[in-house]
Amino acid sequence: MISNQRRSLAERIFDILNYAFMALFSFICIYPFYYVFIYSISEPRLAQKGVYLWPGQFNVDAYIKIFSLHTIPHAFLVSVEKTVIFTVLCVYFSSMLAYLFTKHVMPFRKVMYRIVISSMYLNSGLIPWYITMKTYGLRNSFLLYVLPGIINAFYIILIKTYIEQLPASLEESAQIDGAGFMTVFNRIIFPLSKPIVATVAVYASVGCWNSWIDNYLLVENPNLQTIQVILFGYLNEAQSLTQDISAMLANAGSGRQLHLSPETIKMSITVISVLPIILVYPFLQKNFIKGIMLGAVKG
Amino acid sequence: MLSKRNKIGWTYFLVAMPFMIYVIAFYFVPLFGWVYSFYNYNPALSFSQLKFVGFDNFVKIFHERSEIFRVLKNTLAMSFLMILITPLPMIAAVMINEIKHNKFKRFIQTVTTLPNFISWIVVFALSFAIFSNEGLYYTLLRNLHIDVPVIGIMGNNGAAWFFQAGLYAWKTIGWTMIIYMAAIAGIDSEQYEAARIDGADKFGLMRHITIPGLGPTLFVLLLLQISNLLNNGLDQFFVFYNPLVADKLDVLDYYIYKVGWGVSDYSYATVLGMVKSLLGIALLFAVNYLSKKTKGESIL
Structure with missing residues (x-):
């Protein structure tokens, strides 16, 4: 350890600049989120004049109105549903295939593994993908959100590497007891792989929550819109939603005076669409980092 | 007769089959869409009705x-x-x-x-x-x-x-x-x-x-x-x-x-x-x- 006395002036200047710079970097990363949040809970007219650090006159009318509109809570639920279902399917089936790939007695193991890994580098392009999904009848279907991507080559590499270092004895004893493939997988392998499964679940769920091109290009059904596309639509003043909201603003005069502005509503929808990420963020971050470490070791 | 080891191996293989079909269907089948490069694709028509245009679409890159x-x-x-x-x-x-x-x-x-x-x-x-x-x-x-x-x-x-x-x-x-x-x-x-x-x-x-x-x-x-x-x-x-x-x-x-x-x-x-x-x-x-x-x- 270098003692304080031996630290040169240059080092001390570096330290101060370093702390200042890192504080600034952190501020730039987090402040936009904070700003949108305080704007969304401010009185609109005050917000328009500028809010910087504290909300101006606490006001959640925008949220009250948003949740009384059918569109946004519904889209939020669709996003939650698709994320949960996709994550479960992806984690379970990718793990099962990864487990199969650890079985050296399986014929054609190497060929099949290569086929799966090569899927990582193949990219048909937007149009062929679109046509294929349409041909499979996934257009305007909830299945479009949860079927593609269940088997993911990168996750399979991660899980396979993890399963390979589990002690083989556990599995062997179960097999001697006469347990079949599914029993061994469900009762032993899958539960033992919990750390890596959690990591993969995090990758899969964040990806699914944030995806929207599939919805945008292939799903017109208003009941299947996801929160991302609704947010984008409103940011771009998409027709129907803007009408809903302007009708809402016009009605605001009846009864209690509501404090609303298009900006406040935009900010509120943004907050709603990032909220799930922020809520589970500590869990997300821990597992993402674990994944990146494992990926780095592998790659 | 298959040995017990082989039998287990083939069981694994059978379990892996649906996964492989899935991988082909979602990652490889879309590649066949590249064939539309040689046709004049129209979503309203079936494949047999599409007009084959050879390399016209490739030549277009040059024209554009x-x-x-x-x-x-x-x-x-x-x-x-x-x-x-x-x-x-x-x-x-x-x-x-x-x-x-x-x-x-x-x-x-x-x-x-x-x-x-x-x-x-x-x-x-x-x-x-x-x-x-x-x-x-x-x-x-x-x-x-x-x-x-x-x-x-x-x-x-x-x-x-x-x-x-x-x-x-x-x-x-x-x-x-x-x-x-x-x-x-x-x-x-x-x-x-x-x-x-x-x-x-x-x-x-x-x-x-x-x-x-x-x-x-x-x-x-x-x-x-x-x-x-x-x-x-x-x-x-x-x-x-x-x-x-x-x-x-x-x-x-x-x-x-x-x-x-x-x-x-x-x-x-x-x-x-x-x-x-x-x-x-x-x-x-x-x-x-x-x-x-x-x-x-x-x-x-």
């Missing part, structure tokens, strides 16, 4: 070369800026490593990785909140009685590339930094001890141990970035596209979308996508070959 050059210029400009950004996470990681307060260190790490977890739509929403004309930045300037340009940064044509590169940096630096921090954690601490005994100061340690220790990681990430020369991604350019910056944000990925959905020339869009994919794979192999030659290690 001025458009293609413009799009390639944007694509390469964005990729070049992204390559310039590549060393920044490494520098940030080296700096963070010098912060001795663990709580502050963890705070920086937590906060700077957050942008990685949000979609480009949300990035757009945040950017709108700050840089639109009624947004925070211009409101602040007005309140300080500073003149505000009529057209904000999001519509500034001259700055469009740099603004997008800045957003990309904002979204990715904190995250990529973690890869470097993992690499720093892997550097042998005895090296530091030895250098300290030799009288190296903080800067000496950084220059002679930490930064050289990160070289291989930087090299791999740089190569991967180079292999993505033609892939800027659709999302970012899709959400930030507007008439004022249109000619600057037309990168290949966006252009393919536009040809497909804007003017419904599906076949030509397929050709462009196919050429882009094949060039991408070629680049990846080239870069991998380079890595094997120089480092004796494959990055794939």
Whole structure:
């Protein structure tokens, strides 16, 4: 350890600049989120004049109105549903295939593994993908959100590497007891792989929550819109939603005076669409980092 | 008769079959869509009714070369800026490593990785909140009685590339930094001890141990970035596209979308996508070959 006395002036200047710079970097990363949040809970007219650090006159009318509109809570639920279902399917089936790939007695193991890994580098392009999904009848279907991507080559590499270092004895004893493939997988392998499964679940769920091109290009059904596309639509003043909201603003005069502005509503929808990420963020971050470490070791 | 071992093996094989069918259906079947490159695709017609046009759609790339050059210029400009950004996470990681307060260190790490977890739509929403004309930045300037340009940064044509590169940096630096921090954690601490005994100061340690220790990681990430020369991604350019910056944000990925959905020339869009994919794979192999030659290690 270098003692304080031996630290040169240059080092001390570096330290101060370093702390200042890192504080600034952190501020730039987090402040936009904070700003949108305080704007969304401010009185609109005050917000328009500028809010910087504290909300101006606490006001959640925008949220009250948003949740009384059918569109946004519904889209939020669709996003939650698709994320949960996709994550479960992806984690379970990718793990099962990864487990199969650890079985050296399986014929054609190497060929099949290569086929799966090569899927990582193949990219048909937007149009062929679109046509294929349409041909499979996934257009305007909830299945479009949860079927593609269940088997993911990168996750399979991660899980396979993890399963390979589990002690083989556990599995062997179960097999001697006469347990079949599914029993061994469900009762032993899958539960033992919990750390890596959690990591993969995090990758899969964040990806699914944030995806929207599939919805945008292939799903017109208003009941299947996801929160991302609704947010984008409103940011771009998409027709129907803007009408809903302007009708809402016009009605605001009846009864209690509501404090609303298009900006406040935009900010509120943004907050709603990032909220799930922020809520589970500590869990997300821990597992993402674990994944990146494992990926780095592998790659 | 099969031996017991073989029987188990074939059971596994049978279980694996549905998975393989799935992989073929979702990753390989779409490749057959490339066949539309040779047809005049029309969604209303069945395949047998489509008109075979040979290489017409490929020749079109040549006829539209001025458009293609413009799009390639944007694509390469964005990729070049992204390559310039590549060393920044490494520098940030080296700096963070010098912060001795663990709580502050963890705070920086937590906060700077957050942008990685949000979609480009949300990035757009945040950017709108700050840089639109009624947004925070211009409101602040007005309140300080500073003149505000009529057209904000999001519509500034001259700055469009740099603004997008800045957003990309904002979204990715904190995250990529973690890869470097993992690499720093892997550097042998005895090296530091030895250098300290030799009288190296903080800067000496950084220059002679930490930064050289990160070289291989930087090299791999740089190569991967180079292999993505033609892939800027659709999302970012899709959400930030507007008439004022249109000619600057037309990168290949966006252009393919536009040809497909804007003017419904599906076949030509397929050709462009196919050429882009094949060039991408070629680049990846080239870069991998380079890595094997120089480092004796494959990055794939």
